[in-house]
Amino acid sequence: MIFSGAVQFALLGLLLAGGSPLAILATAAMLNARYVLLGAALRGRLRQPRLRRALLAWWLLDETAGLALASGAGAARVMLLSGILCYSAWVIGTTLGVVGASLASLQGLAEAIFPVLFVGLAALSIVNRTAAIRSGNAALVTVLLIIVFPQARGLAPVIAALAVVLPEAKR
C-alpha cells in the first residue's frame, strides 16, 4: 500500500527506534515532498485527462520520473511500464523480506546501489554543462544541509535542488 522504498526504509528505522506516529508521518511528508517537484516537472509532458493522470500518479517514483523525463514523447507510457516493473520488484522484494529471506549479505551492495541509481537518474536528466554544474552544486548543498541541519535530512535534497534552480528562474 505504501509504495515508496524511501518511506519504507525510514519507517523501519523509526519503528525500531520507537518513533511516535507523528514523527513517522512528518518524516514521510518530508520524504514525499520530492514527488511534488517531480510531478510538476512531468506535468507538462502528460496530456492525459485528469482521471488518467490520477491513475498515473500511483506510478510516480524517482526511477519512473527519471525515465519518463528522459523519454521525451510517450512519458505516460514509460512511466506506466517502468512503474509496473518497479512495483512488481518491490512487492517481490518486500514479500521475500517478510517471509524471512536472508539478504544480509547484500546489505553492502544495497548501500552502494542507491547512490549509483541516483547518479544514473541525474545523468539521464542532465542535458547540458550548466545542468551538470547545477547538479554538482545541489549535491554539495545537500551534504552541507545534512551536516548543519541533520533533523531536516529528508527535505535537504529538495531544498538544495530548489536553491540551485530558483535563482536562475529570475533570469
Place this chain on the structure above:
Amino acid sequence: MSPWLIVTLALLTYLSRAASLVLLPKPSPRVERVVSRVPAPLFAAFAASSLLTSSRDPASVEAFTAVLVAVAVAVATRTRSLLVILAAGLGGYLLATGVRALV
C-alpha cells in the same frame, strides 16, 4: 503498528504524487522551463544524501567507489543509459570489495 497509520502513510504518499499531476494546470512555458531544471539537481542531491549514513558519517568505501566509477563513466562516455551507469557502479563496488578482501 496501527492499520490507521499505514492507511494514512499510504494516502500521504499517493496524494504527494497526485498533487502536481492532477491539481496543477498545464504549466506556462516559463514555469515549465524552470521545473524542467529541477530533476537533475534533485537526483544528484539524493545521490549525495545516500552517501551519508543516518549518523552523518560517510558511507562505506565500496559505496563511494561505486559512485565514483559511475560518475566517471557517465562523464567520460556522456552516456544517458541507466543500465550502463548501474553496471559501472556495480563494477566499482566489486572492485572495491575485491581490493578490500586482498588488503
